[in-house]
Amino acid sequence: MSFISIQDVCFSYDEDSAAPKAVDGVSLDINAGEFVTIIGHNGCGKSTLAKHLNAMLLPDSGMVVVDGDDTADENKTFDIRAKVGLVLQNPDNQLVAGIVEEDVAFGPENLGVAPDEIRRRVDKALKAVDMYEYREHAPYKLSGGQKQRVAIAGILAIQPQCIVLDEPTAMLDPSGREEVISTLLKLNRENAITVVLITHYMDEAVLADRVVVMDGGKVLTQGTPEEVFSQVELLKKHRLDVPQSAELAYRLRGCGLKIQDIPLTQDDCVALLEEALR
Amino acid sequence: MVRDVSFGQYFPTKSVLHRLDPRGKILMFIAYIVIIFCTFNYVSLGITAAFTLAFLVLSKISPKFYFKSLKVILIIVILTSLLNLFYGSGEPLWQWWIFRITLNGIHRAVFVTVRIICLILASSCLTFTTSPTELTDAIERLMKPLKVVHFPVHEVAMMMSLALRFVPTLLEETDKIMQAQKARGADMESGNLIKRVKALVPILIPLFVSAFRRAYDVATAMECRCYRGGAGRTRMKQIHLSARDFIAFALTALMIGGVIVCNILLTATI
Amino acid sequence: MSCVLELKNLGFVYGKDTPFEKKAVDNVSLQIEAGEFIGVIGHTGSGKSTLMQMLNGLMRPTAGQVLLDGRDIWENPKKIREVRFRVGMVFQYPEYQLFEETVAKDIAFGPQNQGKQGEELNKAVQSAAAFTGLKPELLGKSPFDLSGGEKRRAAIAGVIAMNPEVLVLDEPTAGLDPMGREVLLSQIVRYHKERHNTILLVSHTMEDIARVADRIMVMNKGKLEMFAPTKEVFSRGAELERFGLKVPQITKIMQQLRQKGFSVPEGVLTVDEAFEALLPLLKKEGRLW
Numbered sequence: 001m002s003f004i005s006i007q008d009v010c011f012s013y014d015e016d017s018a019a020p021k022a023v024d025g026v027s028l029d030i031n032a033g034e035f036v037t038i039i040g041h042n043g044c045g046k047s048t049l050a051k052h053l054n055a056m057l058l059p060d061s062g063m064v065v066v067d068g069d070d071t072a073d074e075n076k077t078f079d080i081r082a083k084v085g086l087v088l089q090n091p092d093n094q095l096v097a098g099i100v101e102e103d104v105a106f107g108p109e110n111l112g113v114a115p116d117e118i119r120r121r122v123d124k125a126l127k128a129v130d131m132y133e134y135r136e137h138a139p140y141k142l143s144g145g146q147k148q149r150v151a152i153a154g155i156l157a158i159q160p161q162c163i164v165l166d167e168p169t170a171m172l173d174p175s176g177r178e179e180v181i182s183t184l185l186k187l188n189r190e191n192a193i194t195v196v197l198i199t200h201y202m203d204e205a206v207l208a209d210r211v212v213v214m215d216g217g218k219v220l221t222q223g224t225p226e227e228v229f230s231q232v233e234l235l236k237k238h239r240l241d242v243p244q245s246a247e248l249a250y251r252l253r254g255c256g257l258k259i260q261d262i263p264l265t266q267d268d269c270v271a272l273l274e275e276a277l278r
Numbered sequence: 279m280v281r282d283v284s285f286g287q288y289f290p291t292k293s294v295l296h297r298l299d300p301r302g303k304i305l306m307f308i309a310y311i312v313i314i315f316c317t318f319n320y321v322s323l324g325i326t327a328a329f330t331l332a333f334l335v336l337s338k339i340s341p342k343f344y345f346k347s348l349k350v351i352l353i354i355v356i357l358t359s360l361l362n363l364f365y366g367s368g369e370p371l372w373q374w375w376i377f378r379i380t381l382n383g384i385h386r387a388v389f390v391t392v393r394i395i396c397l398i399l400a401s402s403c404l405t406f407t408t409s410p411t412e413l414t415d416a417i418e419r420l421m422k423p424l425k426v427v428h429f430p431v432h433e434v435a436m437m438m439s440l441a442l443r444f445v446p447t448l449l450e451e452t453d454k455i456m457q458a459q460k461a462r463g464a465d466m467e468s469g470n471l472i473k474r475v476k477a478l479v480p481i482l483i484p485l486f487v488s489a490f491r492r493a494y495d496v497a498t499a500m501e502c503r504c505y506r507g508g509a510g511r512t513r514m515k516q517i518h519l520s521a522r523d524f525i526a527f528a529l530t531a532l533m534i535g536g537v538i539v540c541n542i543l544l545t546a547t548i
Numbered sequence: 549m550s551c552v553l554e555l556k557n558l559g560f561v562y563g564k565d566t567p568f569e570k571k572a573v574d575n576v577s578l579q580i581e582a583g584e585f586i587g588v589i590g591h592t593g594s595g596k597s598t599l600m601q602m603l604n605g606l607m608r609p610t611a612g613q614v615l616l617d618g619r620d621i622w623e624n625p626k627k628i629r630e631v632r633f634r635v636g637m638v639f640q641y642p643e644y645q646l647f648e649e650t651v652a653k654d655i656a657f658g659p660q661n662q663g664k665q666g667e668e669l670n671k672a673v674q675s676a677a678a679f680t681g682l683k684p685e686l687l688g689k690s691p692f693d694l695s696g697g698e699k700r701r702a703a704i705a706g707v708i709a710m711n712p713e714v715l716v717l718d719e720p721t722a723g724l725d726p727m728g729r730e731v732l733l734s735q736i737v738r739y740h741k742e743r744h745n746t747i748l749l750v751s752h753t754m755e756d757i758a759r760v761a762d763r764i765m766v767m768n769k770g771k772l773e774m775f776a777p778t779k780e781v782f783s784r785g786a787e788l789e790r791f792g793l794k795v796p797q798i799t800k801i802m803q804q805l806r807q808k809g810f811s812v813p814e815g816v817l818t819v820d821e822a823f824e825a826l827l828p829l830l831k832k833e834g835r836l837w
Contacts, residue, residue: 043695054502078506081502082504088495088498096499097439109513110511114512115516118514140447174752175592239730240726244819248822251823252830256836277835461632462658462706465629
């Protein structure tokens with residue numbers, strides 16, 4: 001049984017039924033403990049889909065089931081949001097309190113958790129994202145990567161089983177991106193938290209267990225990073241990036257070089273070329 | 279630069295003042311505002327000024343930040359003190375055209391200056407030593423009785439706390455927008471009043487647009503974190519009255535008493 | 549070629565004479581030729597933003613000089629606005645600067661401040677919009693009704709419309725999706741080719757810099773660490789990494805092959821170059837059929 005099951009979901013922001021749908025018949029399963037990335041252009045429906053995972057949006061047709069509960073069930077809304085946390089793109093706009101630790105406490109406070117327990121959760125969450133020393137700082141003085149990690153801690157304090165992140169690194173510099181991604185990998189591996197990461201960066205996408213490519217509100221293709229990025233032609237046709245190593249290998253294969261697995265990392269690519277040139 | 283403003287910031291220096299109950303701090307602050315406008319002679323003014331200074335020292339925050347918050351209102355202080363200086367009653371000591379300075383005017387100028395400065399310092403001291411959340415928390419609790427008349431206490435407190443949180447963010451944004459428009463040749467330094475007001479349009483409109491966009495984002499983020507109004511909410515930081523608070527109350531009472539006694543015993547200067 | 553921009557011992561110190569004194573830019577000297585495409589890279593906080601803001605007089609250096617066509621831009625501080633028209637500056641996320649009722653009016657803000665009117669103004673707006681690929685029918689719309697990518701173009705057009713001799717772009721592609729990045733970057737390149745003006749592109753995306761820049765400035769802790777042709781800079785990958793910077797993946801792959809003794813060229817910057825370099829080698833090995 002998958003943790004989140006998306007079943008033939010359609011959603012449109014427009015009342016007009018002729019207008020193109022933001023999400024158009026998507027079916028997808030997210031398993032517990034998985035690290036899934038969703039890639040695609042702006043406007044491909046990935047952010048809209050993300051908001052369906054924690055009942056921020058409800059499907060026009062089809063359904064989303066989170067841990068056995070239908071998101072359309074109003075009595076379950078807050079249970080679902082406590083199970084699936086959503087982190088947004090702009091870290092500035094997610095921090096609601098003037099002090100880091102008070103911000104992290106916001107979620108459990110809303111859930112009516114006892115004060116001592118909140119304290120414990122806040123400390124734990126801040127340690128998990130490596131921001132414990134900054135607990136008494138004002139958020140606006142932190143770097144982008146630090147702010148985004150605080151935002152993640154704010155979600156962790158709710159103790160969700162799954163975190164969905166909508167382009168959390170889009171506004172960050174390379175070191176901020178690295179901080180956020182390594183935090184996510186750690187949470188996924190050590191704390192067994194399911195991660196759904198929406199991103200534009202292919203170097204982030206290749207780290208996942210599974211990559212889902214969306215276009216025009218539909219799922220274009222999905223599979224392991226190796227499976228997805230070896231379809232260089234399809235990705236190029238939809239003007240999506242592929243890692244440079246994959247592109248090089250793909251073009252060499254086009255000229256007749258025998259390549260079994262398209263290399264996604266620098267080391268794999270070097271090994272492959274070394275072999276071919278020897 | 280705009281972002282140099284320190285008013286409304288919080289500094290976690292962990293002084294005695296930080297550990298006081300924020301409810302108590304707010305009540306003392308209100309009492310302080312009332313009493314500072316009831317100082318009618320130099321002794322009582324001196325008492326309140328000394329009391330203010332004592333608190334600044336206790337806050338363990340660098341005087342630099344207090345000076346910074348004073349700098350912001352410097353013009354207001356100068357203007358009001360000049361106004362008071364020239365519009366005193368009694369025998370003129372010096373006169374030129376419509377300007378006349380009287381002894382009463384000088385006294386009034388001194389009083390108004392000291393009062394405003396004390397007021398700014400005290401309010402800075404309050405916000406420097408009390409985190410925005412504590413502050414709004416305290417206001418929420420103090421206003422709780424108003425719930426009986428269906429006053430939206432929690433909502434008001436939440437709005438205040440969000441506003442405080444976003445002050446520095448919006449100041450930074452203002453700065454950015456100003457730089458960007460200047461780079462497009464916007465001229466904000468020259469011209470008459472109307473021209474200068476017009477020059478603000480390219481700054482204010484983007485600022486409002488972005489504030490609304492932010493508000494929308496913040497609302498989404500809050501909902502994602504299970505926010506559903508004040509009902510059933512708990513707090514991580516509990517506030518309790520302790521011995522410390524009663525000592526602070528006693529000191530405030532002493533100051534108030536001192537001012538009242540001085541007002542009764544001594545003749546008013548203004 | 550003539551030198552359009554020269555920096556002489558340029559420095560900027562925040563909070564001078566306070567305990568919080570911080571050198572943001574430290575003794576930077578360089579010359580930029582007219583028509584060059586310069587890439588600017590550096591870690592966040594390396595001082596590159598401060599440096600860029602001194603180029604058009606938004607910040608006044610605390611030491612040294614900025615010479616535009618041989619003249620100190622602060623020679624007459626009252627005329628600093630004219631410098632801002634000559635050195636155009638596109639900030640990061642420039643869409644926040646949009647404020648007018650229509651896109652056309654917004655683009656016209658800069659040239660209007662320059663004193664352009666009527667037909668001349670109209671032409672400046674039209675051609676700037678065309679350069680950024682804004683469709684003509686969008687010009688009458690409110691800038692707030694545009695998509696994110698279109699807003700970005702409108703904002704960049706607002707600076708291009710002033711027809712600056714030097715154009716500084718701070719992370720123009722930040723936050724865009726791969727297609728948006730690609731398209732915007734090629735428009736910038738086209739603009740550079742047609743107008744022949746000088747461009748400084750600040751970016752964290754090394755792949756982009758590698759594709760477009762003639763020379764690269766590398767900033768670290770307020771100092772100009774390198775200022776050299778693109779190939780040369782990226783062939784010094786180890787040094788770049790010390791400054792917290794990364795070279796493009798393809799450059800690294802080729803570097804490693806070189807280190808392993810294969811005769812591939814140094815400083816390969818794009819997949820195209822790598823492909824061209826590898827093809828004859830693989831043919832020789834008889835690996836292709």
